Amino acid sequence: MPLLNKVRTAAPGDSGADIAAPSLSRLRSALTVFFALDGFLFAGWVVRIPAIKQQTGASAGELGLALLGVSAGAVVTMTLTGRLCRRFGSHPVTVACGALMALAIALPALTHSVLALGLVLLVFGAAYGGLNVAMNSAAVDLVAALRRPVMPSFHAAFSLGGMVGAGAGALVASGLSPTAHLLALTVLGLLITAAAGPVLLRHPAPARPSAPHATGRRPGTRARRLVLLFGLIALCTAYGEGAMADWGALHLEQDLSAAPGVAAVGYSLFALAMTAGRLSGTALLERFGQTRTLVMGGLTASAGMLLGALAPAAWLALAGFAVMGLGLANIFPVAVARAGAVAGPGGVAAASTLGYGGMLLGPPAIGLIAEWSSLPLALTTVAVLAAGAALIGWTARNATAAHD
Numbered sequence: 001m002p003l004l005n006k007v008r009t010a011a012p013g014d015s016g017a018d019i020a021a022p023s024l025s026r027l028r029s030a031l032t033v034f035f036a037l038d039g040f041l042f043a044g045w046v047v048r049i050p051a052i053k054q055q056t057g058a059s060a061g062e063l064g065l066a067l068l069g070v071s072a073g074a075v076v077t078m079t080l081t082g083r084l085c086r087r088f089g090s091h092p093v094t095v096a097c098g099a100l101m102a103l104a105i106a107l108p109a110l111t112h113s114v115l116a117l118g119l120v121l122l123v124f125g126a127a128y129g130g131l132n133v134a135m136n137s138a139a140v141d142l143v144a145a146l147r148r149p150v151m152p153s154f155h156a157a158f159s160l161g162g163m164v165g166a167g168a169g170a171l172v173a174s175g176l177s178p179t180a181h182l183l184a185l186t187v188l189g190l191l192i193t194a195a196a197g198p199v200l201l202r203h204p205a206p207a208r209p210s211a212p213h214a215t216g217r218r219p220g221t222r223a224r225r226l227v228l229l230f231g232l233i234a235l236c237t238a239y240g241e242g243a244m245a246d247w248g249a250l251h252l253e254q255d256l257s258a259a260p261g262v263a264a265v266g267y268s269l270f271a272l273a274m275t276a277g278r279l280s281g282t283a284l285l286e287r288f289g290q291t292r293t294l295v296m297g298g299l300t301a302s303a304g305m306l307l308g309a310l311a312p313a314a315w316l317a318l319a320g321f322a323v324m325g326l327g328l329a330n331i332f333p334v335a336v337a338r339a340g341a342v343a344g345p346g347g348v349a350a351a352s353t354l355g356y357g358g359m360l361l362g363p364p365a366i367g368l369i370a371e372w373s374s375l376p377l378a379l380t381t382v383a384v385l386a387a388g389a390a391l392i393g394w395t396a397r398n399a400t401a402a403h404d
Contacts, residue, residue: 023203027142028150030199032157034098034135037192039161041105042128043271044185046245047169047264048109048178050253055178058114060375064367066118067246073125074132074356081133082349090138090345091200095193097134101127102189109178129356137348138205140340145206151337152281152330159278159329163271170264223342227350229392230335233294234355236389237331240301240324240382242362244270248308248321251375256314266321273322277329284330290338291393293330298390301327302383309379324382331389358385 053063084093104127107120139154165185172181244267253263277297284293301324308320332355339351369378 024142024145024206026199027138027203027205028146030196031094031135031139031142032154033192033196034094034131034200035139035154035157036161036164037098037189037196038101038128038131038135039158039163039271040165041101041161041185041189042245043162043165043267044169044182045105045108045124046267047166047173047249048181049246050250050260050263051173051178052108052111052117053250055109056112056114056117058117059371061367061371062114064246064364064370066114066121067367068364069118069121070125070128071242071356071362073122073127074129075125075353077126077129078133078349078353078356081130082137082345084130085134085137085345085349090134090141090205091203093134094131094138095197095200097127097131098193098197099190101131102186102193103127105189106179106182106186109182129352132356133345133349133352136336136352137340137345138200140337140344140348141205143337144341148282149285149337150282151333152278152285155329155333156275156278156281159271159274159325163268163275166264166268166271170261170268173260173264223347226342227339227347228354230339231351231354233389233392234332234335234339234351235358236298236385236392237301237328237335237358238355239358239362239385240305240328241332242358243366243379243382244321244324246362247366247370247375247379251309251379252314252317255375256311256317258314262314266318269318270321270325273325274329277326278333281330281333285334290334294334294393295390297327297329297331298386298388298393299327300324301331301386302390303327305383305386306380309376309383324386327386 049063049067056066058066081093081097101124104120104124107123108117111117111120135154139151143149143151169181248266248270249263252258252266253260258266281293288296304320304323304325304327306320308317308324311317311320335355336348336351339347341347343350365381366375366378369381
């Protein structure tokens with residue numbers, strides 16, 4: 001029987017239950033909400049980084065080390081989250097991490113020192129990393145049940161949430177304190193989690209008995225190598241996303257003399273371009289396949305970041321950020337989806353850990369390079385790694401041909 005009509009599901013300790021197509025539709029809608037919430041909350045924090053930097057009196061290098069807390073907290077919890085998903089199911093873990101992230105976003109605005117900022121960002125990063133692994137694991141199982149490469153649509157919701165969050169932040173940046181803004185995001189995040197969470201809690205994720213992770217078998221050597229490969233691709237592109245989130249607004253404001261509102265719009269424009277690219281991601285994958293989509297995306301992102309980093313005017317830099325967003329749009333979703341298809345929540349956790357390792361390396365690396373030379377030069381490292389992702393995808397085309 002086609003999985004679009006009926007699929008077999010299993011919850012931890014349960015023998016399974018039938019989920020019909022309407023339930024799959026409700027699950028897809030609820031997961032889409034959590035992806036959007038993740039992007040919305042994260043962008044709300046991002047646009048307040050310049051204000052928090054001023055509030056704590058941090059230098060560029062000190063801010064880079066404090067921002068390391070987000071990536072460090074995420075990476076540390078990702079492997080643990082994969083295990084929690086196998087034990088309790090990806091849906092309950094998604095809801096719990098969504099609530100924790102909503103609570104944690106208010107903490108940075110309450111700090112007045114670099115050390116305190118770094119410590120609270122560890123908590124925020126832990127919630128962010130846990131939510132990403134859990135909701136991506138749930139999405140991988142749902143994509144398999146739907147039998148269409150719709151993973152980019154979930155990440156489009158993340159980007160749309162980021163665009164809305166950054167846009168709202170740009171509107172209130174000059175009139176609302178960081179404390180009031182981030183506390184409002186906490187309240188809104190908890191309300192959205194309370195609204196969408198019950199749908200996930202009522203329905204377990206569709207199971208795939210043929211997958212190694214569904215039967216308890218450990219993935220083979222080839223599967224582990226593929227997970228590593230996709231993780232490296234994710235690393236190269238997450239580095240770029242993290243750079244835009246942490247340093248894009250500061251680059252526009254500090255190096256190109258853009259007004260705070262314009263600087264905040266930079267990330268919003270980047271998120272809009274990613275949203276557009278991801279909305280077309282399913283069609284691109286169906287037409288060009290995984291390898292071509294990865295290669296074209298990496299090269300486009302590399303060219304866009306070079307323009308964004310080296311442009312002499314803010315409007316040219318904004319154009320570069322948009323091109324970069326289009327290029328990066330589908331690389332990370334494809335990498336994580338393939339890792340999850342190969343090895344389940346463990347594959348998602350491994351690829352995500354490597355991917356967010358890019359964010360772990362990015363903030364301090366860019367901050368230190370900016371202190372030694374300049375922020376524009378530091379941002380060109382994003383272009384180098386995006387081109388590297390394209391190269392990895394192309395050289396490994398034979399290994400992944402079966403999945404194209």
